[in-house]
Amino acid sequence: MVNSCSNPQCGKPLHYLREGRIFVFDAVGAAMETTGRRTCCLEHYWLCGGCSLLFTLEQTYEGIHLAPRSRPSFVRKALDVKWQLR
Numbered sequence: 001m002v003n004s005c006s007n008p009q010c011g012k013p014l015h016y017l018r019e020g021r022i023f024v025f026d027a028v029g030a031a032m033e034t035t036g037r038r039t040c041c042l043e044h045y046w047l048c049g050g051c052s053l054l055f056t057l058e059q060t061y062e063g064i065h066l067a068p069r070s071r072p073s074f075v076r077k078a079l080d081v082k083w084q085l086r
């Protein structure tokens, strides 16, 4: 259960879902039934409002990582066009 911001430098307690962002990742391989069938479950993470503006969460083979949030591509393109026009 999510009870605080997933940014280890923050740790803000989760009281309301109206701010921030919820991330849901497949926890593949986290549980194996005794029959050998692979089961899948979902893991939930939350970044508070302040952290979700600056960071995102990414899933790699090594686990879940906090990563800097980049600007959307349409913003980058708009800025590139602006710079080219000068």
Ligand SMILES: [Zn+2]
Binding pocket: 005, 006, 007, 010, 011, 012, 047, 048, 049, 050, 051, 052
């Ligand atoms: Zn936070």
